Amino acid sequence: MLDRKFIRENRDKIEALVEAKNAKLDVDQLYRLDGEVLRLKQELEGMRKKRNELSTEIGKQKKTGGDASQLMAEVKAQDDKEKELNEQHRKSEDEYLELASWLPNIPDDSVPVGKDESANKLIREWGKQPEFAFKPLPHYELGEALGIIDFQRATKIAGARFNVMCGKGAALERALISFMLDRAGEKGYLEIYPPFMAARESLFNCAQLPKLEDDMYRLPEDDMFLIPTAEVPLLSFRAGEEIKTAELPLLYTAYTPSFRREAGSYGKDTRGLIRQHQFDKVELFALTKPAESFEQLEKLTADAESILQALALPYQTVILSTGDMSFASTKTYDLEVWMPAQGKYREISSCSNCTDFQARRAGIRFRDENKKLSLVHTLNGSGLAVGRTWAAIIENYQQQDGSVVVPEVLRSYLGGLETIIAVKD
C-alpha cells in the first residue's frame, strides 16, 4: 500500500508508476473516489459533531430533571440524512481502498527503466564457468540415472511439476537446507520455523493479494492459502507490532517449502527442477529503519551471494528493470546461477527492498529519532531456492562417468560423502 497523502499529492508520479510497472487500474476513478471520500467525510463529521453536542446537552437536562424531548427530536431529525451519508462514505471508501490496493510500490531512482526483463542490467559476475571435456547433461537426466530423483513416479502422487527425491538426493536437499540456515545464523539472522499455511490477511499484507490470488493454492473452507514464499509468514510474524527501536534491524531466516500453481507458465521449464509446484527455499528477511533499508538490501544480497560462493557455483547478479520487478518491491537484485546443460544463467534468488509498502499493510512500526511512530522497511531475499541449488550442483559438479562431486562445504552435512554415484541394483 502506498501512503494516501502521497497518492493524493503526486498524481503525476502515480501515473508514471502505473506506466512503469504495467499496473492495470483506472487512475481517474481513483482520484475521483478519493475526492468523494473526503467530501462525504467532512459532511458526516459535521453531523456527528452536532449529534454529540446535543446528546451531551440531553444528558445534562436529564440529570437536572429538565425536559429534553425537544432536543431528542432535533437529533432524531438528522437520522436519515446521517445514515445515508454514512452508507455513501463507507461505499466510496471501500471502492477507493480496493482500487488503491492495485497500486504497486514505486521503483527506486537507481532502478533501470524498462518494459520487461530485456532492460535488466548486469551488476557483477562471480566464479568461472566449469569446462567439460564432454557434453554436460541436464540435472534431471543425471539425477534420474543416479537414482536420486524421480519425476515420473511423482506424477502418481500429485501430477506434473512435482518430484520425489531419493537416497542421497533427498539427503542433499536436507543438507542444503541445513547449510543455508547455518550460514544465515552465522550472519545474525534468527532462525524461524513458521506455519506453511497463511490466512488471507497475511497474504494481503505481503501484497501477494489481490494481484496473485490465482497463482496460489487455496483452501476454501478455511480461506487459507499454502504459502508461496516464507516472506508471507515472516512478515506477518511481527504484524501490528511496535518494534523497539533498539531491536532494529531485525534479521530472520526460515526454511519453508513454497507452493505455486504456476498458472500461465505452461510449456516453460517443463523438465527438471526449475519450475515446480512445491519447492524448498531458505528465506532471508529483514526489518529496518527507513534510512538503512537500501544499505541492508546490499548486505542481504551479499549474504545470499555468499552461499553461492561457498558452494563455488558461478553466478551473476542482475538488477531488475521497472517492468520486471515484483508488485511490492522498489529495487530488486536477482542472482542467476550458471546451468551448464542449458548454457545459461538461471534465477536462483531474488532480493528486494519493499520499503514501507508491506509494513503499511501489516502495521509494523517503530519510534524514530523524533519519537514519532513510523513504518519500518521490509526486505526479503531467497538465500537460496534449494531445488534450483540442488540442480545447479548436479550440473556444475558432474563428472564424465555420471557421478557428481559433493561441494566441500556440504560434506560434513552428508556424513563425509565426497561423490554421489549411481546405486547398483
Added chain:
RNA sequence: GGAGAGGUGACCGAGUGGUCGAAGGUGACGGUCUCGAAAACCGUUGUACGGGUUUCCGUACCCAGGGUUCGAAUCCCUGCCUCUCCGCCA
C-alpha cells in the same frame, strides 16, 4: 468437535449506559536532589484522519463487523483470537 471464561492504551490492570480517550501501576521522557548513579519526589507521555496551520479545533478508535439508544468500552447479535475442562488425534 462439546462446555465454560475472557479479549481495555508500549505493558499490567480498573471501569456494566451520559461529565470516559478512559483510574491506578509499570515502562519511557523531562526536572529536583547527587561529584555521578540509584532511591525518593514533581511533571510529561495514545493513534489515525480531516480542517486551520505557533502551542488550535473536529471526527473516529477500549479485538473485528453489525444492532439497540438522543447517547455504548459498558447492552444485544455474528465472527476472529486466547485460556480452562472434556472428547479425538501425531
